Amino acid sequence: MTIDEIRDNFAVLEDWDDRYRYVIELGRMLKPMPEAEHSAANKVQGCASQVWLARHIDRASGNEPHLNYLGDSDAHIVRGLIAILLTLYSGRTPREILATDAISVFDEFGFREHLTPQRSNGLRAMAERIRADAREALAAAS
Numbered sequence: 001m002t003i004d005e006i007r008d009n010f011a012v013l014e015d016w017d018d019r020y021r022y023v024i025e026l027g028r029m030l031k032p033m034p035e036a037e038h039s040a041a042n043k044v045q046g047c048a049s050q051v052w053l054a055r056h057i058d059r060a061s062g063n064e065p066h067l068n069y070l071g072d073s074d075a076h077i078v079r080g081l082i083a084i085l086l087t088l089y090s091g092r093t094p095r096e097i098l099a100t101d102a103i104s105v106f107d108e109f110g111f112r113e114h115l116t117p118q119r120s121n122g123l124r125a126m127a128e129r130i131r132a133d134a135r136e137a138l139a140a141a142s
Helices: 003-012 016-028 076-089 096-098 102-109 119-140
Strands: 049-059 066-073
Touching: 003 016, 003 076, 003 102, 016 076, 049 076, 049 119, 066 076, 066 119, 076 102, 076 119, 096 119, 102 119
Parallel strands: none
Antiparallel strands: 049 066
16 A cells, blocks of 8 residues: 555545544554564654554665564554554655655644644654664665
């Protein structure tokens, strides 16, 4: 699934109850994260729910590495937010990640008005974690 497909689906769903159900469904489609990846190193700080993001760097795909992610949470809606975030960022180069503002995409979908402050903070923490990984990978590649 692409971010444009998610964007199109959001445009069709006018009711926020339907949008929440769609986000939860996106979370159900996340690739399962092995239990070993549910580690303290992969846990995202700043989230009200339990959230894990596991980074795997693919250096075989050209000059610049690609960052691939698995994500998981104990909250259904957060799993859906992770699915959208990984659609934006996973499989991308560090430069592509740093050029993409996930929060503005989530704002475009209307999440700013429909997420609790704790969920919004958690979303920012997840996006910043991936962006920090991208900065680190870019520095290591230089």
